[in-house]
Amino acid sequence: MRKQWGLLAVFFGVALVASVFGSNFLSGYNLENLTNRTALFSILALGAGIVIAVGGIDLSIGSVVCLCGIATPWLLVEHGWPAWQVVPVVLGMAAAIGLMHGLLITKLRLQPFLVTLCGLLLYRGLARWVTGDQSQGFAGEFDGLRSLALGRIPVPFIEGYRIPATVIPLAVLAVGTSLVLTRTVWGRWLLATGSNESAARISGVPTQRLTIAAYVACSLLAGLGGMLFIFDIGSAQPSDFGNFYELYAIAAAVLGGCSLRGGRASVGGIVLGTATLQVLRNAIILLGLSSQLEFAVIGAVLLLGMTADELLLRWRERRAERRAPSG
Amino acid sequence: MPTVPATLASPALVLRACGVSRRYAGVQALDGVSVEIRAGEVLAVVGENGAGKSTLMKIIGGIVAPSAGHLEEIGADGAARVMRLRGAAEAARAGIALVHQEVNLAEDLDLTGVVLLGGEIHKMGWLDRAAMDARARVALLRVGLEMDPRTVCGSLPIAARQLVEIARALATNARVLVLDEPTSSLSSHETDRLLRILGELRRDGVAVVFVSHRLDEVMRIADRVIVLRDGKLRGELHRGAWSRAEIERLMVGREVPARQPLVQVADAPVRLELREVVTRHRRQRPVSLSVRRGEIVALAGLVGAGRTELLAAIAGCSLHDGTVMLDGAAVPAGCPARVRHGIAMLPEDRARDGLLYEESAGRNISLAWIGVRSYFGLVRRRAEAAMVDEAIARTQLRPAQAQRLVRTLSGGNQQKAILGRLLGISPKVLLLDEPTRGVDVGARAEIHEAIRGAAAGGAAVLVASSEMEEVLLLAHRIVVLHDGAIVGELSASAATEEAILRLATGGARGAAEAA
Incomplete structure (x- = not known):
């Protein structure tokens, strides 16, 4: 919980600065947009968080977003497949990618960093090659399908702000993940595997199966996220769609309290971490800072946040030490 | 560095801990412990787990600073000087070396690299391998390891690595050698060898401080024993004037249960x-x-x-x-x-x-x-x-x-x-x-x-x-x-x-x- 309070403070701090100095921050349109982007990126970050919790890392999230996101309009429009076939095929492809990562990492004992780094190159390359590096879009059709991301649900008694439809899948996934992590044997096992794989295995935990499941979940969420992203924006370039998304996902998960050493995860923290990053990006634009500064600002704020957090923790420990009764 | 004759009627005081205490996140690990460390003497520190032994060793080794009390260095002239050690490197400069409970040698380095880690011989940054190998070989010989100094450390069994750790301490010209449970992962004849080497170091005038759970070996090698319990010093006993029962009583502070009769199982499936x-x-x-x-x-x-x-x-x-x-x-x-x-x-x-x-x-x-x-x-x-x-x-x-x-x-x-x-x-x-x-x-x-x-x-x-x-x-x-x-x-x-x-x-x- 400690991390989340600090994060909450940063979130509101940035939001406060943005709403005071940027004129449109609190406008319904902007908030709607922020909610939508937070929901989309949170889906990716949930996957990153699960893999980090089991003690791994997935650098291929952005490329899986690209491959699955691009494949959706490509199959629908260029190849004329029906939607009821496209959705399971694309999600199946994402799951297969995760399964491959998991098998390579557990059975062949390859390092997750390297396996998924190769994935990062591989899937983007594939996406560019298959489409001839051409922009893919829905050509003004498939509005029904796209309303999964574009839909807006009006809130009674509130004018100008409607809840983006992407909040629904996020809510379902977040609640589901949270329940699995805290209430089920598999969640306990996942965290135990992340904190000490050897101890977990000796205690009878099927650690390999859990690791594989975590990578499948991560890629599946990235694939689903890719679809929702492309529904949202309508068309995208294979060369840049989803670039750096894995870093947003990982940064959000770590901000939200997932330890890169494994064994820790908090769904609420992951969503809050994503929201903080999105508000930060939004603030940079609204405050009229050069968009070229975006990465620099995000990097600096993250670094400051983590440093402050660590210093605060040490200060508290020292204070607890001093206050404790002697003997 | 003062040289101490091998035979000395009353061993010279080299280091003194004066009322050192340490608290970790609300737990008083060590509470006002004073102890004298003498050259050419083996001092054993015994106590139950959590008694504060490791903490005391870490304070003497400079890794942990005491929250109260201090360490004093005794010069050749007998004058005491307060020491404030910040880290193992400063302790090494003061002639104090700590061998940890867990052997954590860099597994990929060779023996020379490990023994002289942090004390490499170099000319403007370029390592002088020949001189390093020679010095490492001498240090290894002192602990009874006749080995090629280019052997990779990870290939050695645990017992040998323990000795390498001690060689490393000796290579820094340590006057005070602190060992935190050196025998816990050794078999009995490896323990014998280690104790023999400690005996030789004592003869060379090194002050040896070691922690052990095994009272047999403590009573075999130590000249003096201090007993800690709940962070406090409970007793100090000298060779010839101790008994196992008394040490145990001081350590536990309560009766140790006796052997239970075995249940017969000869007919069980x-x-x-x-x-x-x-x-x-x-x-x-x-x-x-x-x-x-x-x-x-x-x-x-x-x-x-x-x-x-x-x-x-x-x-x-x-x-x-x-x-x-x-x-x-x-x-x-x-x-x-x-x-x-x-x-x-x-x-x-x-x-x-x-x-x-x-x-x-x-x-x-x-x-x-x-x-x-x-x-x-x-x-x-x-x-x-x-x-x-x-x-x-x-x-x-x-x-x-x-x-x-x-x-x-x-x-x-x-x-x-x-x-x-x-x-x-x-x-x-x-x-x-x-x-x-x-x-x-x-x-x-x-x-x-x-x-x-x-x-x-x-x-x-x-x-x-x-x-x-x-x-x-x-x-x-x-x-x-x-x-x-x-x-x-x-x-x-x-x-x-x-x-x-x-x-x-x-x-x-x-x-x-x-x-």
Whole structure:
């Protein structure tokens, strides 16, 4: 919980600065947009968080977003497949990618960093090659399908702000993940595997199966996220769609309290971490800072946040030490 | 550096700790301890786990700063000077070297690299390998290691690495050598060698301070013993004026329970049976062995005899040939399957293979249980809490708080948490690899009690232990391994320390096979 309070403070701090100095921050349109982007990126970050919790890392999230996101309009429009076939095929492809990562990492004992780094190159390359590096879009059709991301649900008694439809899948996934992590044997096992794989295995935990499941979940969420992203924006370039998304996902998960050493995860923290990053990006634009500064600002704020957090923790420990009764 | 003559009537004072205290996150680890350290003398520090021994060693070694009190250095002229050490490097400059409890040498470096780590000989940054090798060779010889200094450290057995650590301390020209439980992972003849080397260093005028749980070796080598309990100094005893009973009384502060009579198991049905089991140990030969319900069988042997590998194979952690039978039926391979069938193992290295370090004691205890007793994948939290409380009571884990982070517990209580985890699944077979390594006298008795309780409940128990006392105290039957093979078997009534040792060192193989 400690991390989340600090994060909450940063979130509101940035939001406060943005709403005071940027004129449109609190406008319904902007908030709607922020909610939508937070929901989309949170889906990716949930996957990153699960893999980090089991003690791994997935650098291929952005490329899986690209491959699955691009494949959706490509199959629908260029190849004329029906939607009821496209959705399971694309999600199946994402799951297969995760399964491959998991098998390579557990059975062949390859390092997750390297396996998924190769994935990062591989899937983007594939996406560019298959489409001839051409922009893919829905050509003004498939509005029904796209309303999964574009839909807006009006809130009674509130004018100008409607809840983006992407909040629904996020809510379902977040609640589901949270329940699995805290209430089920598999969640306990996942965290135990992340904190000490050897101890977990000796205690009878099927650690390999859990690791594989975590990578499948991560890629599946990235694939689903890719679809929702492309529904949202309508068309995208294979060369840049989803670039750096894995870093947003990982940064959000770590901000939200997932330890890169494994064994820790908090769904609420992951969503809050994503929201903080999105508000930060939004603030940079609204405050009229050069968009070229975006990465620099995000990097600096993250670094400051983590440093402050660590210093605060040490200060508290020292204070607890001093206050404790002697003997 | 003052040179001290080898024979000295009253050893010269070199270092003094004056009322040092240390508090960690609300726990008073050390409370106003004063101690004098003299050249040419071996000072032993004994006490139960959590008594503050390691903390005192870390303060003397400069790794931890005292929250109250200070260290004084005594110069050649006898004048005292207050020292404020910040880190091991400053301590090394002051002639103090600390050899840690866990041997953590850089595994990829060669011996020269390790021995001279931080003290490399160089000319403007370029390493002078020849000079370094020569100096490393001298340091290694002092600890009795006649080895090529270019040997890669990771290839050495633990006992040799321990000696390398000491060589490293000597290479810094240490006047004070501090060893935190140097013998806890050594077999008995490796311990002998280490003690002999410490004796030689004493003769050379080095002040040796060492921590140990084993009173035998303390009484063999030490000139002086200090006893710590609950962070306070409880007594200081000199050679010739001490008794084992008195040291134990000072350490424990309460009576140590006596040996329990063994329950008879001769007629009980066979629970665990190994048929021609061959593990991945480099020289393993087929092992056949059966253990009855309620029987405790000890696996004795030297380090490297293949005990750990055998237990790991039975637990399903490593592959093996041959068959493991439970109650007359073969058990499938793999840890999860074996645990489901009720075969549970307490691993040798609890930090590496046992504990979820950042989790609570409760989470650590219920880890094996939740897999066996879940409700369609849901954790039954009330039943879990009840099971955890029961395990805490059965193992006498202290403090009896399920929420307490396991890393804040003492070694003995961490071990109890893992034991509680295993007992939680009501194991049919309990495999214990060095169950009381680095565990104090009081906790050891409590762990033994829990093991006996599990056996009384019908479990077949296999214990691998390097502690002869423990083997003789606990087991119905003692099976001795040497070089990957069973070389003999002794009943509890017939076994003596000498008989076990003779078999373990391969001395009586012919006789054992003939018998």
